[in-house]
Amino acid sequence: MSVVGQQPPPFFKRGPAPLARLALFLALSLLLLVLDLRFHTLEWSRQAVALLVYPLQRMAYLPVAATDNAGLYFSSLASLQSENAALRRRQLDTANRLLRQEHLELENQRLRALLDMKQRQTVPSRVAEILYSARDPFARRMILDTGAQQGIVTGQIVVDEQGVVGQVTRVFTLLSEVTLITDKDQAVPVQIVRNGLRSVIFGDGAGALELRFLAANADVQVGDLLVTSGLDGIYLAGLPVAKVMKVDRDTTYAFAHILCQPIAGVENHDQVLVLGQGAALPAQPPEPEKAAKPGKGRKGRR
Amino acid sequence: MQPTHSSNRILLPVRAWFIFLTFIAALFLDMMPFGRLTGLPDFVALTLAFWSVREPFKVGMGVAFMLGIVMDVSAASVMGQHSLAYVLLAFAASGLSRRILWFPLSQQALHILPLLLGAQLLMLAARMMAGAPFPGVLYFLSSFTASALWYPLTYLLLIPQYRATEKDVHRPI
Secondary structure, eight states, rough: OOTBOOOOOTTTTSOOOOHHHHHHHHHHHHHHHHIIIIOOHHHHHHHHHHHHHHHHHHHHHHHHHHHHHHHHHHHHHHHHHHHHHHHHHHHHHHHHHHHHHHHHHHHHHHHHHHHHOOOOOOEEEEEEEEEOOSTTTTOOOOEEEEEEEGGGTTTTEEOOOEEEEEEEEEEEEEEEEEEETTTTEEEEEEEEEETTOOEEEEEOOSOOOOEEEOOTTOOOOOOOEEEEEEEESSSSOEEEEEEEEEEEEEEEEEBEEEEEESOTTTTTOOOEEEOOOOOOOOOOOOSSSOOOTTTOSSOOOO | OOOTTTTOOOOOOOOOOHHHHHHHHHHHHSSSOSSSTTTOOHHHHHHHHHHHHHOOOOOOOHHHHHHHHHEEEEEEEETTHHHHHHEEEEEEEEHHHHHHHTTTTTHHHHHHHHHHHHHHHHHHHOOOOOOOOOOOGGHHHHHHHHHHHHHHHHHHHHHHHOOOOSOOOSSSS
């Protein structure tokens, strides 16, 4: 209240009441939650905040990198030598195949040219380092040290030397976020090498993978190798994804319960390869009827 | 047991830049790439609870909201998840600050534990409503480790306020 145009001195200045402030900020947070979860329209704000936070993030990575380097420095000569020997042996093992591969590739090219088929495209790739796995206990994501500045695009595939690791799902200016194939509902279109059976594999959120929607009598055996089928035009064909660990055919359910184990060291490595995207596929022909097969989409979610 | 208020000393006023610095340090600790270590405390939530209890007029829901946004981005979680939890945490902590400060430190930690657990429960609810899997009961372990850190944290963060600006041998406070 003012007395003759004079404000009382602000002895007990507290601003709006705590409950009012709580309501305001809760409403704001809930709005953000809904906008991000339901409409995915907050990427620009995420970009801005990420750019601001970037120096701190890089700094937080420094102590860990330093301890890693120190550990490397003090690792004994013997272990390095044994590792070196093992690597050389592995190189010799693969040399045979590598030497033949060049020959085979040439032959393949010639045959494909003879058959007048579309040449299998070679894709550019880029080595990236994993900074850290994101601190979100509800999802399996990793942060790479390359971003839009280095030409990373959403949707690119991330592999290590053994197989598929995940997919780039969010790109910041200098960092990018990879969703691992073990993340819940991250879907990869796959094919069984043994018999060519196509399906879609999903992460179960706990480090394993699951083949869903395969009939209880589907021809899947323990030990089968699953590779990407390349049908979605995003994953290149033939990249190893997983190995079947357990097949549970309970006839009370329509579908078999098939658990698989990722082939790549999905949760433990520091350097990965981000594969570039191939040329765009031709547009899909108009569908005569609704597709009956579930899970054909690129991803289960979003 | 009767509250004794024995944990309280006469302190120098807190400096705003020091609060800011502690939040930066907490963010730094939270961004350190420890991977999926279970039971790792959420340092930002703990520091926020500390300053909301100690300085409810300086640190409140606005700061909590900002910190939440930064955490949402750096932890790669859904926007609004951390801010929602932190805002409620700051509200509860500043509302209880008059009561909490009457207790010795170990019992203060017992007051902080349910607040941190509540914040974690909120985040869990927000994410599970959006279809995330349940991360396991060990997810809640981080609140327990965080409230165990309350005792050392209090001494650490109050160090700048313990020292007298000019020493007077005749006035031993």
